[in-house]
Amino acid sequence: MSTYKEIPIDIAYRLVNHGPVVMVSTKSPEGVYDIAPVAWNCPVRKSPSKILIGLGKTHKTYENIKSTGKFIICIPNLSSAEFVRYCGSVSGADENKFKKFPVNTEKGEKADALIPEGFTGYIECALDGEFQVGSVAMIIGEALKAGASKDGFTDRVSPEKESGRTIHHLGGGVFGILSPEVNEK
Numbered sequence: 717m718s719t720y721k722e723i724p725i726d727i728a729y730r731l732v733n734h735g736p737v738v739m740v741s742t743k744s745p746e747g748v749y750d751i752a753p754v755a756w757n758c759p760v761r762k763s764p765s766k767i768l769i770g771l772g773k774t775h776k777t778y779e780n781i782k783s784t785g786k787f788i789i790c791i792p793n794l795s796s797a798e799f800v801r802y803c804g805s806v807s808g809a810d811e812n813k814f815k816k817f818p819v820n821t822e823k824g825e826k827a828d829a830l831i832p833e834g835f836t837g838y839i840e841c842a843l844d845g846e847f848q849v850g851s852v853a854m855i856i857g858e859a860l861k862a863g864a865s866k867d868g869f870t871d872r873v874s875p876e877k878e879s880g881r882t883i884h885h886l887g888g889g890v891f892g893i894l895s896p897e898v899n900e901k
């Protein structure tokens with residue numbers, strides 16, 4: 717049974733509305749699962765949710781998305797900071813990251829890729845579009861299914877709970893954490 721609750725795909729964009737680091741989870745044509753952190757991401761449409769990610773074209777993640785047309789945007793929180801750093805330091809072309817840094821995972825339903833447990837949420841995506849900015853590809857994913865932490869997301873990310881305290885890349889391997897304070901009307 718999933719440790720996540722399903723959420724409507726027209727609010728899936730709220731998992732990334734506030735600019736957290738995400739991890740993009742994929743499978744290679746050879747059948748090897750991979751995952752890599754991506755700080756350059758943002759929502760571009762609500763219903764259905766569409767998310768843009770900026771990906772270096774030499775990354776294994778890019779090759780995997782191009783060959784399968786599917787990927788999962790996974791949103792980590794502070795509890796996974798070391799996993800995020802590790803996955804950003806090696807390429808899936810050289811190492812099987814899930815074997816070198818074992819984490820509990822579940823499989824996506826719409827995209828054949830792995831979702832680490834304990835994250836704030838995930839968005840299973842189909843490749844919807846791409847444009848080039850030099851060596852970086854701007855990839856747009858259309859949400860097919862989304863899930864979120866049972867207490868870290870209500871109809872929005874809940875930083876009041878630890879599982880909703882996402883991480884934000886300040887640069888140079890330093891992360892900031894979403895504050896538990898919220899301002900509601």
Ligand SMILES: Cc1cc2nc3c(=O)[nH]c(=O)nc-3n(C[C@H](O)[C@H](O)[C@H](O)COP(=O)(O)O)c2cc1C
Nearest residue numbers: 752753754755756771772775776777804806807808
């Ligand atoms: C915190 C963090 C944020 C990153 N953000 C991006 C990003 O936005 N775009 C990108 O192409 N690479 C980004 N990277 C680098 C890739 O995650 C890294 O090169 C990774 O090893 C690629 O793995 P792969 O070859 O298995 O796809 C980031 C790395 C870290 C640690």
